[in-house]
Amino acid sequence: MGSYLITTTPAHGHVAPLLTIARHLIARGHRVRFLTGAKYADAVTAAGAEFLPIPPESDIDLDRVGELFPERAGLAGPAAIRFDLRNIFFTPARGQYDALVAAIEAEPTDAVLTEGLYLGGALLALRPRSERPPIVALGIFPLGAPSRDTAPFGVGMIPMGGWIGRLRNRVMTTIADKVIFGPVLEEADALAREIVGRSFEGSFLTWNVRADALVQFTVPSFEYPRSDLPSTVTFAGPLPWMPPAAVALPDWWDELDGSRPIVHVTQGTVANADFSSLVRPTIDGLAERDDLLIVVTTGGRPVDTLGPVPANVRVGSYLPYRELFPKLDVLVTNGGYGGVQQALAHGIPLVVAGQTEDKIEVTARVGWSGAGINLKTNKADAAKLARAVDTVLRDPSYRAAAQRIGADMRTTDALAALDGVLERVVALPTA
Structure with a gap:
């Protein structure tokens, strides 16, 4: 050997x-x-x-x-x-x-x-x-x-x-x-x-x-x-996904039943010191949308660090991604390469906002491929983010592109x- x-x-x-x-x-x-x-x-x-x-x-x-x-x-x-x-x-x-x-x-x-x-x-x-x-x-x-x-x-x-x-x-x-x-x-x-x-x-x-x-x-x-x-x-x-140690299902898990579209937002486990970059704009931009369920992970930080959330938001410190991703309709992320590819492997379209490190290149590829919308910023505007999520949900071309890439990945x-x-x-x- x-x-x-x-x-x-x-x-x-x-x-x-x-x-x-x-x-x-x-x-x-x-x-x-x-x-x-x-x-x-x-x-x-x-x-x-x-x-x-x-x-x-x-x-x-x-x-x-x-x-x-x-x-x-x-x-x-x-x-x-x-x-x-x-x-x-x-x-x-x-x-x-x-x-x-x-x-x-x-x-x-x-x-x-x-x-x-x-x-x-x-x-x-x-x-x-x-x-x-x-x-x-x-x-x-x-x-x-x-x-x-x-x-x-x-x-x-x-x-x-x-x-x-x-x-x-x-x-x-x-x-x-x-x-x-x-x-x-x-x-x-x-x-x-x-x-x-x-x-x-x-x-x-x-x-x-x-x-x-x-x-x-x-x-x-x-x-x-x-x-x-x-x-x-x-x-x-893409490399096979190796999730962290088993994460218990939150008590609200049964609400992810497909009765309304699910939007997941994360800033990852590293760039999560300031939730105002992406997580809060997603929450605030979609706060009045009873037709959507917003699922947030704080990337390991205590849930209460996020502050008060509206009725259509569910929060977990960590979430069981292997079980969560098949339920998602849109992923909102700052553009980590691994997470973006895992979303695409599941055929999930994206809204991305990240311009630091390699993220400027990851988010550019999301927009170029047609699999999502690149907001071209590090600090998302709540109204623009909400419009992007609506566009991705309404226009089937984004999911079609994500599914096309995902099919390639699964081979x-x-x-x-x-x-x-x-x-x-x-x-x-x-x-």
Whole structure:
């Protein structure tokens, strides 16, 4: 059996999907070591993998970035990405790389599996293939592969066809590389030369498509078409959903009987410190709608932190999503990649409002695909949100698009696809 090393930045949205992969590999008899932040040691051990810690000076908890970096508040789009790259990803890169190299030197490793924001993996990929194991990048966020057919990643622009679209993309890419991200790209190259002795080949933001393989956990119908897609990319479909420990059904569960449409709103388990971003606007915008039932999860926070709610709202700290999703008519969300894909897998149309981190690209794809409405904001207006929900409920094209993507997703087996990629890259000769 094989020996695999999984690496990820310490954030719930990064660690959770990679733990699903770890469990799968272990169930197939492989040895798995898992390199991440100390906060996740117990979760890694519970999954059956060996926990390896990122050095303390590089162990930045991405779920607490608002607390650790209060100056980040209010940033969105490229400005937020620049800030994050400098302060959250460049700073820990050396420690990530040193820990990764030490783990490889400690014992034979058939392949390194890493998500794209673990810069230690990006730095290792710069070394000649003969000096390192194969590197498999794990696409747990929207695909950022550069293309003549797409705008640069991070600006949230959907594709435009024809020569005008390609001209726009070329101009936007030049602006992004030279102006928007130019200084941070230079910093990344300087960091790479200092640590590895060579610069990134092209933008480090797209290093993962130059890995030995990139397994993108979605389907082509939820990703922008690229006529020049790199051969390293494999679309695997979404990872299977691994819900948290069993959640008891709330006492109002029997009201979800299909007698009226159900709208579910969530800000996830991380970006839920301020419910005024999305949850309260949904509640307030639909407060007088007795024809709808609004189901809210506070993402683990106490229910009473939400304050008073109208008669058509039901609230839970956590909810049993496996049972809830088949009952939903609309999902209102800030655009987490995994949650959006789970909704689509169930054929649920969406209303999305998120412009930070990768969410600007997730929400753009929701609007582009026709599976929902992108409000293009971080803080939704109650009246606009209510109109969007009504539109999605009234216009069958949104559900039809979501169901079309969902049908594509249900034909996939993401973990089997990953197995095939691993078998291929491990067998490749070193160059």
